[in-house]
Amino acid sequence: MQTHISTTPFGRRRVLLGQISSQKAAREMPRDASVQKWHVFQHIREARDLLGATDRALAILNALLSFHPETTLTGDGELVVWPSNELLSARANGMPATTLRRHLAVLVDCGLIIRRDSPNGKRFARKGRGGEIEQAYGFDLSPLVARAAEFRDLAEAVQTEKKAFRVSKEKLTLIRRDIVKMIDVGIEEGVPAPWGRMQIVYRQILAKLPRSAPKQVIDAVCEELQLLWQEIRDTLESFTDSQNQDGNESHFGRHIQNSKPDSYSESEYGSGIKQEAGGTVAESDNIRALPKRELPLGIVLDACPGLAELAEGGAIRHWREFLAAAEKARPMLGISPSAWREAREVMGEQQAAITLAAIYERSDQINNAGGYLRSLTERARQGKFSTWPMIMALLRNKLDAKKMAGEGGGRRLQVSEALLNSLRKPGS
Structure with missing residues (x-):
């Protein structure tokens, strides 16, 4: 005859809501459920951090499983083991009694085992006349069967x-x-x-x-x-692409040399600007042959180092700082807000800022920066303008200046022979 199954621990130990939940899950598990105990233990070991179990607690759980005679744990089988502290300590590699009790409590709190304490707190089993177990007091392993799928999922997540x-x-x-x-x-x-x-x-x-x-x-x-x-x-x-752009880079140098109008204002679209804004079929083909990717910021800064003087801290690290510096340079060049707005609408903010940086770099050679920007905007609207030749021409001019100065003074701009050939003007 089976007596009442205890749901609370012996003595001063408190029962927690988590323990009640574990007991409910164990009570409601299917009777035909079965698991291989060492497979479940492996899953628990892999998910121990998620479960809150300690290494020593798992050593005790391993010892408890060894006291169950069967390898397979079933929902309708006897899942209570009742080793004494001495036997349990021996199978847990001689763990001290105080440490043993502390980590047994960890296993209970994690919901891995359930205490089935007797009225006096002793662990034992009462057997019937046929030798079958009628009542056992000790540690119930049924949560391992009831939560086996959960442990497997946690192990897979880990x-x-x-x-x-x-x-x-x-x-x-x-x-x-x-x-x-x-x-x-x-x-x-x-x-x-x-x-x-x-x-x-x-x-x-x-x-x-x-x-x-x-x-x-x-x-x-x-x-x-x-x-x-x-x-x-x-x-x-971009460097490797620039080696295939012979002749394209010289366009900006010629374009700037013709950009010194003396009589027209920024708002006038006279014949001089229209002539500048024109182009041959060959130039249009060259524009289409240029790289489609954006110019890297590092190359733009090498070609237009003057814009960095207007940035916060005297250095430009991101495109947003580059755009902010371009906004400061616009009024210094005498470019009207309308011309700047039109350039950004046609070219895009980044390309317009690169164009303005190049104009700022050659501002001593351009009498009317606003009119010049408008002519470039018109060319961009017609698909005949790219910032690539502008930047490459500026880099070529810097290389020529360094060469004429005998590489003396300032930071040396080192380039390979391949880039020198790609920046060299056709026919020079």
């Missing part, structure tokens, strides 16, 4: 998170390798770009990475490195 963490670390390693090697090849080949600034930015980003970084921090660092990687890659690809 494995998925570990895989995602491993992928994030691999991504970080690959991006770091790419950045370092691309910067090295850029310096070795003399590609015009602010490589020193890029190296500083790279070190600043890596400084945010602690020795043992969680996945969220690694992902955040990867996002910043991805932007730097994109800038470096675009710079190198």
Whole structure:
């Protein structure tokens, strides 16, 4: 005859709502449910952090499972084990009694086992005349059967998170390798770009990475490195594309030389501007042959370093700072708000800002910057204008100036022979 099944612990131990929930789940599990106990234990071990279990608590659970004679735990079988503290301590590698009791409480609080305490707190089993167990007092393993699917899902979630963490670390390693090697090849080949600034930015980003970084921090660092990687890659690809643009880069130099009108104002569309805004069929074909990708910020800053003087702190690090500096340069060049607004509408804010930066760089050679910007805007509207030749021409002029000065004074602009050939005027 079976007596009342206890739901509360012996002595001063309190019963918690979580324990009541575990008991309810165990009571309502299907009678035909069955699990392999060591498979369940493996899932619990993998998901121990999510469950709140400790390593020593799992050592005790392993010992408790060893006291159950069957490998398979079933919903209609006897799932209570009743080892003494001495036997349980021996199978838990000699764990002290105080530590044993503390981690047994952890298993109960995690809902992995249920206490089935006798009236006097002793653990034992009462058997019938046929040797079958009528009543057992000890630790009930039924939560392992009732929550087996939950433990499996938690273990799979942990494995998925570990895989995602491993992928994030691999991504970080690959991006770091790419950045370092691309910067090295850029310096070795003399590609015009602010490589020193890029190296500083790279070190600043890596400084945010602690020795043992969680996945969220690694992902955040990867996002910043991805932007730097994109800038470096675009710079190198733009350099290789520029080698195929012989003759295109000289257009801006000729265009500026003809942009010194003395009699027309910014608001006038006289014959001089119309002549400037015109172009041959060959020039239109050249524009269509130019690279379709945007100019990298590093190349623009190398070609137009004067705009950085107007930026906050005297340095430009992002396109938004570049646009802000262009806004400051506009009134200094005498360009009206209407001409600037029209240029942005036709070219787009970024391309208009690059155009203005190039005009600012050659402002000593342009008498009417506003009229000149309007003529370029009109050419852009007709699909006959690109900022690529402007920037390449400015870079070529800087190289020529350095060569004439005997490479003396200031920061040396190092370029490879390939870029020198691509920037050289046709027929020179």
